Amino acid sequence: MAEINFKSTEDFYLEVASLRGVDTPCKECAGLGVKTYGSTATWRGGIGGQSLTSGVCDKCWGSGDEHRKWPSHRLLVKG
Numbered sequence: 376m377a378e379i380n381f382k383s384t385e386d387f388y389l390e391v392a393s394l395r396g397v398d399t400p401c402k403e404c405a406g407l408g409v410k411t412y413g414s415t416a417t418w419r420g421g422i423g424g425q426s427l428t429s430g431v432c433d434k435c436w437g438s439g440d441e442h443r444k445w446p447s448h449r450l451l452v453k454g
């Protein structure tokens with residue numbers, strides 16, 4: 376097995392992003408498609424109830440790619 380050795384956290388994220396087929400890693404989530412929100416709010420501003428909330432990235436909507444966004448959940452919400 377090849378030894379996995381990343382020079383930096385950024386290298387690690389770039390590697391993970393490339394494994395996901397991401398060409399241009401999203402700046403918000405570093406290509407992971409998810410990010411941790413450091414507040415009690417959920418992505419729509421509701422009450423989350425936890426100090427850290429993990430959720431789909433609100434910039435790329437989970438694709439991890441800045442230029443190939445997945446559809447926003449907000450498009451599905453009527454109101």
Ligand SMILES: [Zn+2]
Binds near residue numbers: 440
């Ligand atoms: Zn993102």
